[in-house]
Every structure is written in structure tokens, then in C-alpha cells.
Amino acid sequence: MSDLRTELKKSIIEQLNLEELSIEEIDNDDSLFGDGLGLDSIDALELIVLLEKDYGIKLTDPYQGKEIFISINKMAEYIETHRTK
Amino acid sequence: MSKDPYFISQYVGIKNTKILKNAKLIFSTQQDSEVLPFLKEVYKKVGLNYPKYHKMDPLCKLGILATSVLLKDSDFSNETALVFSNASSSLNTDLRHQQSIENIVSPAIFVYTLPNIVLGEVSIKFGLQSENAFFIEEDFNPKLIYEYTELLLNSKKAPSVVCGWIELKNAEYDVFLCFISKQGEIPFTTENLKKLYLFENE
Amino acid sequence: MKEVLLQDDAIISPLGFSTQENIEAVKAGRSGLLFHNNRRFSLGGFYAGIIDPELLATEFLKIGNPTKYTKLEQMMLLSIYKVLTSNSKIDLSTTGLIISTTKGNIDLLKGGHSFSEDRFTLNSLAKVIQEFFPFKSQPILISNACISGGLALIMAKRFIQAGKFNSAIVVAGDLISDFVISGFQSFQALSKAPCKPFSKNRDGISLGEAAAAVYVSTEIDSKNNISIIGDSTSNDANHISGPSRNGDGLFLSIQNSLKEASISAKNIDHISSHGTATIFNDEMEAIAFNRSGLKNAAVNSYKGLYGHTLGASALLETIITKHSLLNNELYKSHNFDDLGVSVPLKIIQKTEKREMTYALKTASGFGGSNMALVLKKIENV
Numbered sequence: 225m226s227d228l229r230t231e232l233k234k235s236i237i238e239q240l241n242l243e244e245l246s247i248e249e250i251d252n253d254d255s256l257f258g259d260g261l262g263l264d265s266i267d268a269l270e271l272i273v274l275l276e277k278d279y280g281i282k283l284t285d286p287y288q289g290k291e292i293f294i295s296i297n298k299m300a301e302y303i304e305t306h307r308t309k
Numbered sequence: 310m311s312k313d314p315y316f317i318s319q320y321v322g323i324k325n326t327k328i329l330k331n332a333k334l335i336f337s338t339q340q341d342s343e344v345l346p347f348l349k350e351v352y353k354k355v356g357l358n359y360p361k362y363h364k365m366d367p368l369c370k371l372g373i374l375a376t377s378v379l380l381k382d383s384d385f386s387n388e389t390a391l392v393f394s395n396a397s398s399s400l401n402t403d404l405r406h407q408q409s410i411e412n413i414v415s416p417a418i419f420v421y422t423l424p425n426i427v428l429g430e431v432s433i434k435f436g437l438q439s440e441n442a443f444f445i446e447e448d449f450n451p452k453l454i455y456e457y458t459e460l461l462l463n464s465k466k467a468p469s470v471v472c473g474w475i476e477l478k479n480a481e482y483d484v485f486l487c488f489i490s491k492q493g494e495i496p497f498t499t500e501n502l503k504k505l506y507l508f509e510n511e
Numbered sequence: 512m513k514e515v516l517l518q519d520d521a522i523i524s525p526l527g528f529s530t531q532e533n534i535e536a537v538k539a540g541r542s543g544l545l546f547h548n549n550r551r552f553s554l555g556g557f558y559a560g561i562i563d564p565e566l567l568a569t570e571f572l573k574i575g576n577p578t579k580y581t582k583l584e585q586m587m588l589l590s591i592y593k594v595l596t597s598n599s600k601i602d603l604s605t606t607g608l609i610i611s612t613t614k615g616n617i618d619l620l621k622g623g624h625s626f627s628e629d630r631f632t633l634n635s636l637a638k639v640i641q642e643f644f645p646f647k648s649q650p651i652l653i654s655n656a657c658i659s660g661g662l663a664l665i666m667a668k669r670f671i672q673a674g675k676f677n678s679a680i681v682v683a684g685d686l687i688s689d690f691v692i693s694g695f696q697s698f699q700a701l702s703k704a705p706c707k708p709f710s711k712n713r714d715g716i717s718l719g720e721a722a723a724a725v726y727v728s729t730e731i732d733s734k735n736n737i738s739i740i741g742d743s744t745s746n747d748a749n750h751i752s753g754p755s756r757n758g759d760g761l762f763l764s765i766q767n768s769l770k771e772a773s774i775s776a777k778n779i780d781h782i783s784s785h786g787t788a789t790i791f792n793d794e795m796e797a798i799a800f801n802r803s804g805l806k807n808a809a810v811n812s813y814k815g816l817y818g819h820t821l822g823a824s825a826l827l828e829t830i831i832t833k834h835s836l837l838n839n840e841l842y843k844s845h846n847f848d849d850l851g852v853s854v855p856l857k858i859i860q861k862t863e864k865r866e867m868t869y870a871l872k873t874a875s876g877f878g879g880s881n882m883a884l885v886l887k888k889i890e891n892v
Contacts, residue, residue, distance in 0.1 A: 240417075243363040251375055263754045267700060269416035284553065286699040356787075392775035396655055398633050403690075407620050411691045419694035420752045420877065423613060425655045429878035438763055439882055441746050442662065445652040453651065457666070457720045460673040464768075468742070 228300050239274050240267050252297045260295075268293060280308035315462055316493030318500055320473075321379040322485035322509030323371060326357075329509060330378050344480045348374070359434065366402045368477045369430045375484045376431045376471060383488050384459050390440035390467035391428045392458050393486075395476040398424045398446055400475035427475065449485065450475040451502035458489055459497070474506070485509055515668040517737045517886070520830045521585045521593035523684075524721040524817060525560045529593060534834050535843050538862060542816045544705040544717050550702065558705045560685055560719030560818040562586065575643070577711050579637050581616050581626065584639050586722035587684040591644065594849035601726060607670060607679035608650040610637050611663035613710035613822035616652075619884075640682065648676070651778045657785070657819070657876030658744065658751035659683060659724065660826030664803060665742040666882060669729040677730035683785035685821035687720045698752070700789055706819075708786035708844060709793050709858050711851030716787045719818025724828040731889075737833045741772030752877055754791045757800030761875055763805045763882035768871070772885040774802035779885075781841060781866040784833040786812020787819050787876045788846075797852035808871070811859045815845030825882065828846060834868050836888045841865045 233247045235254075240263065254260040256266070268286075271293050275281040281303065283289060292302045314421045322329045326347055328336040338350055348370045352362055355374065362373055372393075372463050402421040409415060415436045420426065425443040432441070440461055444453060461467045469490035489497050495505075521529060521540040524535035525543030536543075541562035551557075568577035574592050587610075595601055612633065619631035629635055637650045638732055652672075655662045660683030667679040695701050695718065702715035727739075745767065747760035755761075782805060784796055800806060801876060813828050820827055843862045850856060870886045 241363040242360070244360045251808065266417050266751075268419055272699070273413055273415060306747070348841070390744075396632075396634060400632075403617065406694065407690060408622075410689055414693045414697040414796060415558055416694070416697040419535060420691075420698055422694065423654070423656050423877055425878040426751050427878075428655075429751040429880070432748040433750070433877055436748050438745050438748050438760060440744050441655065441697075442666070443653060443655050445637070447634050456670070456673070456675060459845070460669050461675070479628060 228303065230297070231295050232296055232299055235274060235278060239270055250296060253295050256293050256296055277305050281306050312463055313491060315489050315491060316496040317487045317495040317497050317505065318382055318493035318504055319487050319488040321381055321484070322374050323375055323482060324509060325401035327430050328378060332508060335378065344437050364417065365430060365482040368399060368401060368476060369421065369476065371477060371482055372431050372475055373434055375475070375486045376435065379488050380435060380470065384490060384492060385435065385469060387436050387481045388439050388468055391431060391437065391472065392442050392454060392461070392470055392472035393475050393476060394444040394454060395424060396445065396448065397476060398399045398403055398445055399426070401477050416462050424437055425507050433458065451499045451506065454500040455502055457462045464490070482488050513672050514520055514738050515671050515727060515729060516731070516738065517833050518726040518728055518732055518835070519594045519598045520723070520725040521590045521722045522827055522830060522882065523562070523590045523720065524827070525562050525719070528589065529836065532832060534831065537813070538840070539844060540845060540862070542705060542845055543719065543816050544881065545604070551692065554703065555721055557701060558717045560717070560820070561687055561857045562720055580630070580639070583616055583684050583686045583759060586638065587682050588638060588643050588722035590722040590758070591640065591680055591682050593643070594726050598726055599656065601678070603644055603649040605676065605678070606646065606882060607648055607667065607676035608641060608646040609663045609667050609679055610679045611654070611683040611822055611826070612636065613654060613656055613659055613685050614650050614688065614691060615689045618686060620690065621709060621725055623774040649651045654822070655820055656878050656880055657874070658825055658874045659880040659885060660824060661821035661872065661874045661882045662738070662744060664725070664727070664826055665744065665830060665882065668739045669872035671727065671729060673834060678726065680724060680726055682724040683823040683826040684722035685720060685823045687718050687794065691821070692718065696828065700857070702788060705846055706788035706814055707764045707846040707848065708788040708814050709797070709850060709852060709856065710827070710847050711849040713788040713790065713793065713851055715789055716879045717814065717818040719820040721817060721820040721823045721827050723766050723823055723830055736889040738887045739766035739884055739888055740887045741770070742883070743767035744880065747879035747881065748878070749879055750880060753874060754795035754892045755879070756795065757796045758802060760879060760881035761796060761799035761873060761883070764881045765799065765871065765873065768883040768885050772887070774885070778869050779805055779808045780865070781835065781870040783807045783828050783870060783872045784810050784842070785810050786814050788814055794852050796873070797854050797856050800856060801854040806855050807857060809841050809857050809859050811842055811844035815847070825872065829872045829884070832872055832886060836870050836886060838868050839864055852865060
């Protein structure tokens with residue numbers, strides 16, 4: 225289970241070019257947007273791409289992302305129940 | 310209307326693994342002339358400390374790099390205008406987006422498929438809520454850049470201007486940006502723009 | 512300061528191949544947004560304003576060989592040609608040429624065509640346009656996202672006032688290509704239905720394609736008497752794709768253009784807005800208009816008729832606004848139902864006659880760019 229979370233942190237750092245951040249610096253409950261990692265609206269769209277590419281999850285409503293991309297924990301929970309690959 | 314004298318207060322050139330400010334070499338590397346490793350190395354050396362840099366496409370990285378060197382110790386304000394130009398528009402990123410069209414398209418790449426995004430990135434970094442223009446020319450055209458910059462200054466649409474050339478094609482880069490204001494010694498003229506650009510290219 | 516006037520103009524769009532046809536369609540509320548099949552979309556297609564290439568080629572045949580020019584070139588060349596033929600006084604040896612586009616012939620980038628390999632570049636496009644007529648002066652080419660067409664017009668005015676030339680042809684054009692569709696799709700920015708600017712249930716943009724051209728000069732003409740009396744561009748300095756939440760850049764552009772025009776916000780009779788129908792753009796504009804004291808001006812968006820024609824939009828919409836002022840007619844904001852922004856706005860719900868003097872045209876785009884220009888109808892000419 226924690227493997228998925230580590231994997232997610234790794235691919236988020238890679239996909240979103242967060243070069244100055246390491247896996248250890250991201251807490252599972254850190255908020256991804258706002259005061260946490262400080263991601264923005266383009267990052268949110270990239271996370272949608274990441275869900276599709278890596279886990280076969282297609283979000284068609286951009287607002288769905290708001291409830292999923294809260295923290296690494298929330299994302300991992302969503303992926304565990306919805307993944308197709 | 311009386312015209313105030315303006316000067317090329319500072320200028321910066323980035324080309325061929327070298328960064329020059331006011332004709333003085335401030336960075337060079339023998340490592341690699343390719344744009345991507347150069348942009349990575351220079352970020353650390355220049356001490357930018359701007360994590361958003363890593364998210365940008367190479368054209369914007371060049372713009373942030375050049376303006377950071379240029380505007381250091383410059384008397385710019387939030388009304389300082391940006392007048393940039395190049396030949397290849399956003400070709401480097403256009404090609405990356407084009408390659409992905411048949412598969413999964415990345416919004417973080419697509420957003421950089423416009424030449425004026427670099428104006429946006431520079432505006433964000435320095436808090437410039439000012440006049441913006443991006444011209445496409447076959448080569449650096451000092452006359453056009455001079456004329457448009459001059460009219461912005463004379464019509465009081467901007468108190469100072471960052472203007473010049475920012476080209477990236479096939480991993481070859483050529484940046485020449487000037488800070489034009491009332492301070493300085495080199496008179497702001499077409500001839501001087503041309504001379505300084507050619508000097509950078511020697 | 513020299514008065515700079517909008518003279519003859521032409522629009523090439525799905526709604527017609529002349530300004531007159533376009534104005535008639537606008538008056539009749541005839542939209543160019545139709546459903547087009549496209550396998551990229553889970554719904555099987557998308558709503559967009561696309562020019563029929565065969566109709567275009569037939570029209571182009573009157574002035575040249577359509578197999579030698581790309582679709583965008585045909586559109587832009589035709590728009591200029593129509594302006595030139597409607598005004599015999601235009602002297603190509605002294606008139607400036609200002610060209611604007613976001614992506615030009617980017618559809619050629621993937622190859623598999625009979626044109627030269629570098630035909631996709633913006634410089635090639637400028638060369639094709641200059642040499643066709645030919646214009647004597649080097650064209651000025653700008654690419655500034657979705658404010659491009661408006662910025663080109665602003666530049667014409669500024670260069671004329673600075674004495675670079677006495678008159679100019681300004682042309683703007685953009686295409687709907689796979690390049691652009693796939694990008695906006697990745698942004699989840701495309702509407703499922705024809706776009707609904709400023710409406711409660713709006714859900715994104717519809718794309719469109721068009722070319723527009725206008726002759727700008729200082730000559731006072733008895734039939735055309737619309738002057739550009741204020742103009743400005745400002746960057747949000749906030750985000751490269753998301754509109755500023757407080758409308759900063761657009762607000763500043765409006766303030767600066769009103770100041771140059773020496774009029775106050777209450778003089779503005781009509782605003783031709785950008786109105787793309789994304790949630791954030793329309794909200795941002797509404798906030799900027801309110802902050803500027805413009806909540807009583809009659810607002811419309813032409814995106815419900817044309818879609819978002821990208822670099823062409825601000826020029827195309829300025830031309831229609833010019834005719835709206837000349838005809839003393841306010842044109843309905845197409846596809847509007849219930850107001851869906853957080854502050855009051857007077858959206859034009861019915862095309863109607865109204866005496867008008869001043870109009871404001873605004874546009875915003877990626878890279879945080881914003882522009883505003885103030886048009887004035889000059890009486891007693």
C-alpha cells in the first residue's frame with residue numbers, strides 16, 4: 225500500500241518537474257495545492273493525464289479532480305478503487 | 310512633444326554556452342553546448358532559486374535567465390514594458406506537442422506553444438503588469454525593436470523597457486536583451502542596438 | 512495627436528466571405544458553430560466554426576490558384592484583397608502591413624503536404640502575404656496569443672501616430688488544427704455544446720477559424736468615421752494560462768485606454784468583450800468591468816456566433832463593433848441565458864437600435880496578456 229504512495233510521489237515529482245523536492249519531503253497528508261506543494265491549475269491537468277497514463281483512469285469532468293487531488297493519501301485511495309491497470 | 314533621452318542601461322547576451330552582461334563574461338561552460346544541459350547547469354551557477362524554472366520550456370528558461378541577469382541591480386518598475394522578438398516562435402515546444410498529438414497530450418507542454426508565454430513568465434517573476442509585445446522577424450531587427458520601444462517610451466506607455474531578441478532553434482540559442490531607461494551612458498539608438506548585438510555574436 | 516481611423520474592412524469566416532455577409536449573419540443571430548465529427552471526442556465530435564475548404568477555394572479562384580496556397584493563406588489573402596478592392600486610394604508602396612496570428616500554418620508541421628518544408632513558419636506566412644500583392648514595406652508580424660489581432664491594430668495606430676507610416680493594412684487569421692484542438696482538449700477547455708458566454712451553465716470554449724483585415728489611416732472618409740482614441744495592453748503577472756482572479760491586467764488595460772481617450776467609464780455605451788465562455792475567463796472579465804465602473808455598459812460576446820477564433824478574434828470583433836457603432840445597433844450576445852458571473856453585468860439579450868458614440872473592445876489571452884481599445888464615432892463629417 226505504501227508502495228503506491230511512494231510511486232505516486234516519484235511520478236508527481238517527475239511529471240510536474242518539482243526538481244527541488246524529494247520523496248522524503250512529501251508527507252502523505254500534505255495538501256497538494258495551496259500552502260502544501262503549491263501546485264497550480266496546469267499541474268492539476270497534468271495529474272489527470274498521469275491518472276490516465278499510469279492507472280487507466282479517465283476523468284472527464286475537470287472538477288472531479290478537486291476531490292481526488294487533495295493529498296497523496298486521497299489520490300492513492302482513489303486509484304486503489306478505480307484503477308484499470 | 311519634447312523627447313527625453315534614453316539609454317541602453319544594461320544588456321545581456323546568452324549564446325554558445327556563454328552569458329555576457331554589459332560585454333563582460335559572467336558565465337561559461339566547456340561542458341556541453343546543447344541547450345538543455347546548459348540551462349540546467351547555469352541555473353545552479355547563477356543562483357536563481359526559482360523552482361518554477363524547472364517547469365518551463367527552454368525558451369522561457371532562457372527568458373528568465375536573461376532577465377534575471379539583466380535586471381539585477383536595474384531600476385525597473387512594475388510598468389517596465391517587454392518587447393521581445395525571434396524567428397522561430399515557439400518551434401522547440403511546438404515539435405514536442407506535435408509528437409504527442411497521436412497519443413496523450415500534455416497540457417504542461419501545450420501551454421508553452423506560444424512565443425509570448427515567455428513574456429508572461431518574465432512578468433510573473435518580476436511583477437510586471439505592463440505593455441507586452443512579441444514580434445516575429447527573420448533576424449534580429451534593431452530598427453523595429455528601436456521604433457516600437459521608442460514609441461512606448463515617448464508616449465509614456467512605459468517608463469522603461471526590456472527589449473531584444475530571444476531565439477531558440479534546433480537546440481541553438483541566441484538571446485540579446487537590453488534594459489532601456491533614462492540612466493546610462495550608451496545612447497539608445499538603432500545603431501547601438503545593432504553594434505552591441507553584433508559584438509555578442511563575434 | 513493624429514486621429515487614426517478604421518477604414519475599409521473584410522471578414523472571412525464560416526458566416527460569409529465579406530463584412531456585409533458577416534454583419535447580416537450577426538444581425539440575424541445565425542451562428543457558425545456546427546457539430547463536426549472528430550474521433551478525438553468521446554461524444555464523436557465537437558462544436559466549432561469551421562470554414563468549408565471547397566467554398567473557400569472557389570472564392571479564392573477569383574484571385575489566385577488555391578492549390579498553391581494553404582487554407583489560412585487563402586483566408587488571409589482574400590481578406591486583404593477585399594479591402595484593397597473596396598478602396599482604390601490604398602497605395603501599396605507606402606502602406607504598412609501588420610500581420611498577426613497565434614499558430615499560422617502550424618497544421619503543416621506534421622508533414623505530408625506538397626508545400627515547401629519551411630512553409631509552416633510564421634515568417635513564410637508573412638512573406639507569402641507580402642509578395643502576393645505585393646506590399647513594398649517589410650511586414651510587421653506579431654504573435655501574442657489571443658490578443659494578437661487587437662494588438663496588431665493597436666500597433667498600427669501607434670506606428671501611424673509615431674510617423675512610421677501614414678496608413679496600414681492590419682490582418683489577422685487563425686485555423687482550427689489538430690494541434691490546437693488536442694491542446695485545448697488536454698486543458699479540458701472545450702464546451703460540449705456551442706459555447707455560452709457569461710451564462711450560468713457555460714462549460715468552456717468553442718473553437719472557430721477566421722481571417723479579418725482592416726485598412727487604418729488618418730484620412731477622413733465620409734462613410735467610415737470610427738477612430739481609435741485609446742489603447743493599452745497589460746500583463747496579469749499572475750499565471751500563464753489561468754486568468755487573474757481579480758482581473759488585474761484587464762482592469763489596468765481599461766484604465767490606461769480610458770485615460771488616453773480622455774473619457775470616463777460612464778461614457779462607454781458598449782463593450783465588445785472577449786467572452787470565451789470558460790468559467791474563469793468570463794468571471795475575470797465581469798470583475799474587471801465592475802472594478803472599472805462599467806457595469807451599466809451593454810456587453811456582448813461574439814464567441815457564441817464564431818467560436819474563439821484565437822489570434823483573429825480581437826480584430827474580427829473590433830470590426831463588427833465598428834459596424835455596430837456606425838449602424839447604431841447593439842448585437843445580441845448569442846447563446847446567453849441566465850447570468851453566471853458573481854457581479855452584475857448588462858448582457859445584450861436582444862439586438863436593438865441604440866444611439867452610440869463610444870465602445871470598448873477587450874481581449875485576454877495565454878501568457879497573462881490583456882488589451883483594451885476605445886473606439887469613438889466621429890459625428891458631422
